[in-house]
Amino acid sequence: MKITPLGVWGAYPNANGATSAFLLEEQGFRCLIDCGSGVLSALQTHIALHELDALVITHYHPDHIADIGVLQHGLMIETLLNKRDRPLQVYAHPRGEEHFSQLQKNKYMKTTAVSPQQNQTIGPWNVSFRETEHPVYCLALKFTSENNESIAFTADTAWTSNLLPFIKGSRMLVSEASTYHSMIEQIPGHLSGRQAGQLAYETGVDRLLLTHFPHYGNINDLVSEAKEVFSGETELADPTKSYFIK
Ligand SMILES: [Zn+2]
Known part of the structure; x- marks a missing residue:
């Protein structure tokens, strides 16, 4: 499993950056996780748009869905040019009715409703979902390969013990770290580096891979905070790198 951070900023992108998204690849299958602001541009530094097979959406906040409109335009143009012969498989929860029905109406996407009650087979993975603690309904994700290796994504969440049994057994955790621990009361619905x-x-x-960074303070402190409690390998998700789970 190869994971490439495409966007690592929370709320809005920094200069020349992007908000939340990861590209997950295995056995030639390519899945985008969230589609925030600047993500379509970042994606094309790694693959051509017509090579994308699936999109999984965690929730409908703009920093996770801002580029969906331009993605739909891209899919339409590539289909009209015969570069693409299939709809993009999209997996999203229906508890954001307006957003979900917009996805369903798009004929260049084939949208499947997901929920914590049912795992999905997406390409080579078994994918499971768990509700997080966030102002809007949001799903954490766990992708498990055929060889039983898993990677878990917290998506956006405040601290909740609900995620512990869900993440357990994963090799890698991709956790949001939206703020510093001293500020956690001021930033509801998110985790500090220490909580990650x-x-x-x-x-x-x-x-542990940290993502969804704040635009203030020194983000390297997020790693220091996490290392106060976790002794495993910990780093900031770096969009110039890919990470591998074998
Ligand atoms: Zn977010």
């Missing part, structure tokens, strides 16, 4: 470390420690993952 706590999640990694309590679930016994090997490796």
Whole structure:
């Protein structure tokens, strides 16, 4: 499994950056996780748009869905030019009715409703979902390969023990770290670097990748905070790198 951060900023992109998105690849299958602002541009530094097979959406906040409109335009143009012969498989929850029906109406997408009650087979993975603690309904994701290796994504969430049994057993945790621990009361619905470390420690993952960064302070402090509680490999998700789980 190859994971490439495309956008690592929370709320809005920094200069020449993008908000939340990861590209997950295995056995030639290519899945985008969230589609925030600047993501379509970032995606094309790695693959051509027509090579994208699926999109999974965690929730309908703009920093996770801002580029969906331009993605739909891209799919339409590539289909009209015969570069693309299939709809994009889109997996999203229906608890944001307006957004979900917009996805369903688009003929260049084939949208499947997801929920914590039912796992989905997406390309080579078994994907499971768990509700997070966020102002809008949001789903954490776990992708499990045929060889039983898993990677878990917190999506956006405040601290919740509900995620512990869900993440447990994963090799890698991709956790949001939206703020510094001293500011956690001011930023509801999100995790601090320290809390991301706590999640990694309590679930016994090997490796922690932090994402969804704040636009203030020194983001390297997020890693220091996480390392106060978690001794495994911990780093900021770096859009110039890809990470591998074998
Ligand atoms: Zn967000």
